[in-house]
Amino acid sequence: MNTVSYDGSFDGLLTAVFEVYEYKIEQPFICKTNIASVSLFGKLHCVHTDETKSDRVLKKLKDKLSRNALLQLRKTFLSEIKDIENVLLRYIQYVLANKISVENNFSHPDVLMLQQTSRKVDREKHRMEAFVRFQCTKDNLYYAIIQPDYNVLPLVSKHFEDRYADQRWLIYDGIRKVGLYYDLEKVEEVFMHFETDLNNKDQLKAIYDEKEELYQSLWQQYFQSVNIKARKNTKLHIQHMPKRYWRNLVEKKVFNKQ
Amino acid sequence: MNTDRITEKLSILADAAKYDVSCSSSGSNRKNKNKGLGNTGNGICHAYTEDGRCVSLLKILLTNVCIFDCAYCVSRKSNDIKRAAFTVQEVVDLTINFYRRNYIEGLFLSSGIFTSADYTMERLIKIAKKLRTEENFNGYIHLKTIPGASEELIKEAGLWADRLSVNVEMPTEKSLALLAPDKTQKTMLQSMEHLKTAIIANREEKKLFKKAPSFAPAGQSTQMVIGATPETDLEILYLANGFYKKFNMKRVYYSGYVPVSNDNRLPAIGTPVPMVRENRLYQADWLLRFYGFNVNEIVNLENPLLDIDIDPKLSWALRNIHLFPLDINMVDYQLLMRVPGIGIQSAKKICAARKFSRITWEHLKKLGIAMNRTKYFIHTDNVFEKKDWQPWQIKQFILSDGNSKYKPNFSPQINLF
Numbered sequence: 269m270n271t272v273s274y275d276g277s278f279d280g281l282l283t284a285v286f287e288v289y290e291y292k293i294e295q296p297f298i299c300k301t302n303i304a305s306v307s308l309f310g311k312l313h314c315v316h317t318d319e320t321k322s323d324r325v326l327k328k329l330k331d332k333l334s335r336n337a338l339l340q341l342r343k344t345f346l347s348e349i350k351d352i353e354n355v356l357l358r359y360i361q362y363v364l365a366n367k368i369s370v371e372n373n374f375s376h377p378d379v380l381m382l383q384q385t386s387r388k389v390d391r392e393k394h395r396m397e398a399f400v401r402f403q404c405t406k407d408n409l410y411y412a413i414i415q416p417d418y419n420v421l422p423l424v425s426k427h428f429e430d431r432y433a434d435q436r437w438l439i440y441d442g443i444r445k446v447g448l449y450y451d452l453e454k455v456e457e458v459f460m461h462f463e464t465d466l467n468n469k470d471q472l473k474a475i476y477d478e479k480e481e482l483y484q485s486l487w488q489q490y491f492q493s494v495n496i497k498a499r500k501n502t503k504l505h506i507q508h509m510p511k512r513y514w515r516n517l518v519e520k521k522v523f524n525k526q
Numbered sequence: 527m528n529t530d531r532i533t534e535k536l537s538i539l540a541d542a543a544k545y546d547v548s549c550s551s552s553g554s555n556r557k558n559k560n561k562g563l564g565n566t567g568n569g570i571c572h573a574y575t576e577d578g579r580c581v582s583l584l585k586i587l588l589t590n591v592c593i594f595d596c597a598y599c600v601s602r603k604s605n606d607i608k609r610a611a612f613t614v615q616e617v618v619d620l621t622i623n624f625y626r627r628n629y630i631e632g633l634f635l636s637s638g639i640f641t642s643a644d645y646t647m648e649r650l651i652k653i654a655k656k657l658r659t660e661e662n663f664n665g666y667i668h669l670k671t672i673p674g675a676s677e678e679l680i681k682e683a684g685l686w687a688d689r690l691s692v693n694v695e696m697p698t699e700k701s702l703a704l705l706a707p708d709k710t711q712k713t714m715l716q717s718m719e720h721l722k723t724a725i726i727a728n729r730e731e732k733k734l735f736k737k738a739p740s741f742a743p744a745g746q747s748t749q750m751v752i753g754a755t756p757e758t759d760l761e762i763l764y765l766a767n768g769f770y771k772k773f774n775m776k777r778v779y780y781s782g783y784v785p786v787s788n789d790n791r792l793p794a795i796g797t798p799v800p801m802v803r804e805n806r807l808y809q810a811d812w813l814l815r816f817y818g819f820n821v822n823e824i825v826n827l828e829n830p831l832l833d834i835d836i837d838p839k840l841s842w843a844l845r846n847i848h849l850f851p852l853d854i855n856m857v858d859y860q861l862l863m864r865v866p867g868i869g870i871q872s873a874k875k876i877c878a879a880r881k882f883s884r885i886t887w888e889h890l891k892k893l894g895i896a897m898n899r900t901k902y903f904i905h906t907d908n909v910f911e912k913k914d915w916q917p918w919q920i921k922q923f924i925l926s927d928g929n930s931k932y933k934p935n936f937s938p939q940i941n942l943f
Binding site for chain 1: 529532533536537540541543544545557558561562563564565570571572573574575576577578579580581584585620623624626627628629662782784785798799801875878879881882883885886889892893
């Protein structure tokens with residue numbers, strides 16, 4: 269087995285795929301540079317991300333795959349699941365080896381894996397669109413922290429840009445330490461380090477708009493009022509709103525404190 | 527803004543609105559206009575209450591003052607409860623501020639009827655108009671149409687709202703007369719008819735002039751209360767089917783009656799909410815709308831009630847066991863969807879995959895098909911899972927295999943041990 273290491277970017281992965289073909293690497297095993305280890309009898313091949321190479325792979329894939337399948341490929345990559353690079357490599361090899369379109373052959377394990385993984389990522393993306401809770405600061409910035417299981421920030425950008433076009437907002441991924449900032453003109457990726465625990469009431473008062481506390485408490489009130497006690501169904505509640513998301517949900521904070 | 531007062535109003539008027547189960551925020555495709563606020567799309571559920579229902583819209587009443595006395599309703603005139611009313615500005619502020627914080631998809635505004643139907647309707651329209659014109663709000667707005675409101679007002683409401691709905695309330699005229707003496711089915715149907723006509727006219731206009739203003743782009747819906755009166759599922763589903771066919775309804779909602787009154791015309795307080803029945807009705811509703819089932823295949827004079835312990839698709843399959851087993855590699859898409867355990871998504875995947883190779887039992891498992899029920903109704907090349915089981919045997923196998931959360935509710939008898 270020969271280890272192929274890359275920098276962790278999508279372009280990097282496509283470059284690695286290109287070089288597997290270019291150098292006819294046998295039994296390749298792709299992994300990120302920082303965790304690359306060489307097997308006893310194998311060699312290490314270091315990939316330097318090269319856009320001309322990744323573009324060529326992408327172009328070839330565009331000829332072979334539908335828009336949807338291409339998107340699935342990217343979403344699967346963003347899942348950051350261990351060894352997903354090698355699933356993607358095998359998938360690409362399978363697609364390129366066939367003259368006809370094979371993206372719907374769900375009886376093939378890698379095709380099925382891509383379909384299922386991209387769905388998981390999609391679900392997480394959708395959850396983030398639902399569970400982002402903006403808090404308004406004194407200078408009118410709407411600010412939210414998320415801790416998604418997968419790296420979905422790049423996928424939600426357009427949704428929030430289209431929807432909140434008239435307010436400045438910042439969504440910060442507390443796990444990957446990267447944020448999206450919209451300045452009324454465009455969305456930018458920003459890297460920074462943030463205190464992710466801003467749930468403290470005193471801090472709230474210092475940073476946030478004077479109305480912020482009112483609207484948070486109104487939302488909590490509303491959330492309690494629409495519940496029908498006679499229909500209590502905790503299992504369903506938790507199934508739809510898993511506990512790991514609660515720390516960033518205004519309406520669940522009230523219950524945490526009790 | 528007086529903080530305590532607004533909090534109290536919100537709690538009263540959200541509490542009174544929660545029995546309307548409609549929560550959908552999809553079906554409209556309103557774009558964000560001139561860098562304003564909001565848009566609509568497939569709809570997002572932003573939260574789920576502890577009863578497991580989704581919260582996607584700010585669902586409130588403008589007021590719970592009502593001149594009507596419908597027995598099943600919390601806000602009925604004769605009920606001794608706190609009354610409150612929002613001002614137009616309060617509703618606008620709440621909607622905008624909740625929306626900006628990504629709490630909601632939009633507003634679902636309903637109201638008790640004060641003074642007259644037209645007077646109430648005018649107030650609702652005023653709020654929707656203000657949101658659209660003054661706040662450039664492009665999020666979702668669902669307005670309740672007050673039965674008996676004039677055609678002109680309904681037409682205006684549709685210009686600002688994404689969806690309009692008139693609640694039919696009870697499955698039959700007789701029950702309505704018994705429980706809601708101030709309402710008649712005729713006025714409701716009339717309002718629905720107005721809506722339908724206006725929606726169809728608008729869709730035609732849009733075909734000719736793309737820029738023509740949209741009228742209720744997400745269409746109309748309705749809801750009825752289930753379990754407060756003795757109607758059978760047959761009556762309920764035939765009525766729902768009529769709404770889909772004759773009024774082009776987007777949705778019919780079934781609201782299991784939550785006892786809110788000691789009125790002896792109604793189930794007593796403490797009676798459990800008929801949640802399983804409600805669930806079965808929704809399943810039947812889905813079969814009607816997405817699976818190409820005819821209403822008389824689901825319920826008919828011999829089977830006027832849906833089975834409580836198994837879902838309506840499985841009931842249908844067991845009644846029509848002579849059609850099975852089907853060859854998974856041959857059966858066409860329409861029939862494939864009818865196999866218990868196979869849904870629309872799975873049916874599509876199977877159809878796509880069998881173009882490449884023959885589907886085996888293993889493939890089906892990997893695709894995530896519910897094999898514990900599917901296996902009795904299909905066969906593949908070399909695997910015949912079952913012999914000639916009788917329908918009642920299959921039902922027993924599936925029930926003992928499955929672990930329905932509703933199981934305790936199935937048996938009409940009390941378990942001793």
